[in-house]
Amino acid sequence: MEITTQQKRFWSPLVRELEPYVPGEQPKIQNLLKLNTNENPYPPSPKVVEAVQAVIANQADVLKLYPDPDASLLKQAIAKQQGVAVENVFVGNGSDEVLAHIFKAFFVQDKPLLYPDISYSFYPVYSQFFGLNTIEIPLTDSFEIAVEDYRQANGGLNGGIIITNPNAPTGRAIDIDQIKQLLNDHPDSVVVIDEAYVDFGAESAVSLVAEFENLVVCQTTSKSRSLAGLRVGYAIAQPHLITALESVKNSFNSYPIDRFALACAVASFEDQPYFEAQCEKVIASREQLIAEMQTLDFKVLPSKANFIFATHGAVSAAPISQKLREQGVIVRHFNRPRIDNYLRITVGTDEQNQRLIDSLKTIL
C-alpha cells in the first residue's frame, strides 16, 4: 500500500525506517510439501489433546478468566525438565517475543551488539527496532562460528553477544567448550545462546547457567515439541537476569500466554519419552536425507538441527528452489551474500524426504 508523506507524519520517526522480519511463507496450496519453516513433521504429544479437553470442559467456562500472568505451572514444568529452579525460567509468547524482551532488557546501550553475519535474520530487525549499534562477525569460510573473533571486535568492547546454536540457516553447532570460552572472554556482557534447534543433536548451554552470571539460554516449543502453532518460548538464566526480563515483560503485556498455550506446553514438558522419541526420529531421517542429497551431488553442511543447508555442485540454488515449488515442494532460499547458492531444507518424515529426493531427481 502507498503511504503518503503527509500520512506518515502520524508515525513515530523510527517506525518510518523499519524493515520488518519476513517469516517463511505459509502457502495455501493443496498437496504441498512444506519444508521451508523448520516445523516438526510429527504431531505433539497425545497428552496435549487431553490438556486441551480440560480447558474446554464446561463450555470452556475457564476462558472467561485471565490466565496466570506468571505462568507458574509452566515455569515449574520447564524447570523440572531442564533441571533448574523456577527462578531460572522466563516464558514468552514464542521465542521471538522472548528474544525481543532479551534485546530490550540487556542490549539497549551504547556499546555494539555482536552476532554472526549469517544467523537468524530477526537479529538485525530487533537491532533496528531497538536502535542498537551492531557489528556482524563473519562466519569462517566453512560457515563456522569462531568464538575468538568476538574478542577482537571493537577493541574488545561490546554491549552483548547473541548466537544461534546450532546456527540457522547453516545447521552447524559449536561445542560447549567454545561457549564457555565466549562466556569467559566477555564477563561484563550478556551472552545469549539461542537454542531453537538444540534438541536435534547439539549440546545445550543450560548446564552452564549455574556457573555463568552473564549467560541467557533461549529455547522454544515450536520445533522439537511440535508446538509451532502454540507460541511458547522460554529463557533460562540466573535470577538477576530473569528479573530484568520480567520487568520488561510486565511493562509490555501482563498476560502474554493464553490458557491453551499454558496447558499444552505443560503437557508437552511432562511427556519426556514422546519428546525424545520424536527427536530421535528426526535425527535419523536427517542423516538419511543428507546421504541421499550427497549422492545427488549436493554438498551438505554437517547439521545438528531439523534442517539441512545444501548447495549443488552444478546447478544454482535459486532455479532448484523455483522448480521444486512448481512441484509443490517449498524450501527456503535466502537471496543474501555468501548463502545465495544454498537451500535450507526442513527435515520431514522419511516419506516426505523421499518425495523431495524424487523431485530433485527430475530437476537435476
Place this chain on the structure above:
Amino acid sequence: MEITTQQKRFWSPLVRELEPYVPGEQPKIQNLLKLNTNENPYPPSPKVVEAVQAVIANQADVLKLYPDPDASLLKQAIAKQQGVAVENVFVGNGSDEVLAHIFKAFFVQDKPLLYPDISYSFYPVYSQFFGLNTIEIPLTDSFEIAVEDYRQANGGLNGGIIITNPNAPTGRAIDIDQIKQLLNDHPDSVVVIDEAYVDFGAESAVSLVAEFENLVVCQTTSKSRSLAGLRVGYAIAQPHLITALESVKNSFNSYPIDRFALACAVASFEDQPYFEAQCEKVIASREQLIAEMQTLDFKVLPSKANFIFATHGAVSAAPISQKLREQGVIVRHFNRPRIDNYLRITVGTDEQNQRLIDSLKTIL
C-alpha cells in the same frame, strides 16, 4: 529478590528504572467471588468449544505448524462484525500488546502524550517503557473527561492522545460528539480511543474511522466476549495507521496469535446473537447492582462498563475492601490520589452480586 548493583550492570540502563504494571491479582482461594479484574461472569459462545475441537482433531496435528502470521481469517471476522474493511483491522496478543504497539508506532516522539490523570494504569507504564514525555490531564471533579482541556495542554502541542471510553476505573463514558471534537481539535495527532468496555452500553468510535485519518480505536475480546483466557485484542483505523502497526508487529513477533486464539476468536465474532445476549444480561445486572448499592449509602458513578466505581457515605474504601476479602469477595482498591476512597467492582451474575450485597450488609 535483591539484585546487586554489580548484577544490574547487565541490564539496559532504562530497564533499571522501570516500574512495571501490576495486574489485578488472580488468587487461588476456594469459593472465591472474584470481582477485581472485570472478567465476564458468563462463559464464551458454545461455538468456541466447537472451534477448539477442530484444532485438536487428529492428535492436534495442526499444532506442529505455525499459525497464519497475518491472522487473515480473524481479521475478516472482526471486519465483518465491525462493518469495516480487512485493511482497517490490526490484531494482537491481547489489547495490552495492541496498546504497546500503538505506543511504539505513534507516540515515540518529542512532543508529549496526553491522557487522563485517572485512567488505565498501564498508560504511564508504557510511557516510561518507551521513554515518552507525558502530560496527565485531570478529570473534572465529577470524574469526567473534558475534551476541551486537551486543547489547552502544552500550548496545544502534543504527540498523541489516548483515552479509555468508557473510562477505567470510573466507568464513565463520553459521547461520540466529544470524541469528534477531540479528533477535530488535534488533526496532526493520533487519537486513540481504548474501548475495552464499550460493549456494555457506550457508543463506539469505530463509526468515525472512515472520516478521521488520525483515529485509532482499540477493543478486546477479554471482557464482552468472555475470552480473557485467550488474549486477543484488536485496533480499527485507516490503512496508513494499520500499516505502521503491522510494521512494528513484524519487527517484534511474527506470529503473536496462536491457533487456538485464532479459532476461538473467529468463532466468537461469528456468534453475534450470543454476544449481544450476554452483554444485555451484564447491563441489566449492573443497573440492579447500582440500585442496591445506593440503598446501602454508596455513591456510584454512572457506569457504561461491566464494573462500577463506588464510594461509601460513611465508611472508607480500604477497610471495606479488606473486610470483603475476609469473606472471600475480592474487589479492586487503588491506593492512588483522588480515588483512594473508591472501590472498583466487577459486575457479576445476579447471584454473585447478591452475595456481594449480603457481604456488604454484614460489614457496614
